[in-house]
Amino acid sequence: MPEGDTVWHAAHRLHEALAGEVLTTCDLRVPRLATVDLTGRTVLDVTPRGKHLLTRVEGGLTLHSHLRMEGAWRLYAPGEKWTGGPAFQIRAVLGNAAHTAVGYRLPVLELLRTAAEPKAVGHLGPDLLGPDWDPDTARANLLRDPARPLGEALLDQRNLAGIGNVYKSELCFLSQVTPWLPVGELPEPDRTVELAHRLLEANRAHPGRRSTTGSHRPGQTLYVYGRARRPCFRCGTPVRSAPQDGRPTYWCPRCQSGPTR
CATH class of the missing domain: 1.10.8.50 (Helicase, Ruva Protein; domain 3)
Incomplete structure (x- = not known):
């Protein structure tokens, strides 16, 4: 299972690539999110919370993911070959004009109202790498x-x-x-x-x-x-x-x- 520093780094890289940019691609490949389309919305930030990743987009929505044992987010430039695994392991694709983030083997992927984030991460203790560290x-x-x-x-x-x-x-x-x-x-x-x-x-x-x-x-x-x-x-x-x-x-x-x- 990834450690907190690994998840923090993944969030940092995703934030640099996606935050402040409008999504031009959104493909969420889990049944309950198959009809969700976030294109046209701006990504506000990508925040780690313990081992959870919270990708917040305008409109008060948060895409919550967790890597657990084998999950990974990979970043690619336009035209770059995706190399994180076979296509059937892809669970999420978020892209803008300069970057595409591909989530492989994500065991947890859900769309929440941002105001409802505590339902997903409110049980966690103080985050060793977060502003709430106590x-x-x-x-x-x-x-x-x-x-x-x-x-x-x-x-x-x-x-x-x-x-x-x-x-x-x-x-x-x-x-x-x-x-x-x-x-x-x-x-x-x-x-x-x-x-x-x-x-x-x-x-x-x-x-x-x-x-x-x-x-x-x-x-x-x-x-x-x-x-x-x-x-x-x-x-x-x-x-x-x-x-x-x-x-x-x-x-x-x-x-x-x-x-x-």
């Missing part, structure tokens, strides 16, 4: 269920919005606790929340070059994620991996204290 609220949300494993609590977008499986594993490592530690036993919850904000802020402008270690050298950008059975950068102990909440998680059994799978 570390105190994020910490309180995390600690609301003190018995819940930290990894699960970090992934719950109702607590704080933007963390995916990569940052979950990396934050647990940097906090020196396992992903199965009850969140109520987290020694420094304020520090973990601040680390989450700092990591996403540092990486949002560097698509494809995400780093939590400070290094951009191949194989050295992440402390534990994707490094099962490879030596921990800090202590040399082989990194371990196990499922958590249906997804793989990674940890160093020496550097991170707490219960394990």
Whole structure:
């Protein structure tokens, strides 16, 4: 599932290409939107909210999309070949005179009244990369269920919005606790929340070059994620991996204290 910095970058690129321009092409390829035509309307902005994308157009309408595991928005110049996948995977096409945005494999695509956006994203906690970021609220949300494993609590977008499986594993490592530690036993919850904000802020402008270690050298950008059975950068102990909440998680059994799978 894309992390919040990936979604922020996608929204930023879409905003630069579409905002302030009149749509000359609109093709929404899901049954309930098959008759919708937004051509002639100006795109006002494209805003990320956690892992959600909100494309607002004049007339008080918002096209809400979510990438989940495999979705993607791609931008193309006039005449450029579309390369994001076969045509049957296209769910949305929005274009103006200079750019065409093509949404592939979008599992969520719906048209809302802009005033009704809270129905789609109102359940989310503070956005790590948004203007509503509030570390105190994020910490309180995390600690609301003190018995819940930290990894699960970090992934719950109702607590704080933007963390995916990569940052979950990396934050647990940097906090020196396992992903199965009850969140109520987290020694420094304020520090973990601040680390989450700092990591996403540092990486949002560097698509494809995400780093939590400070290094951009191949194989050295992440402390534990994707490094099962490879030596921990800090202590040399082989990194371990196990499922958590249906997804793989990674940890160093020496550097991170707490219960394990």
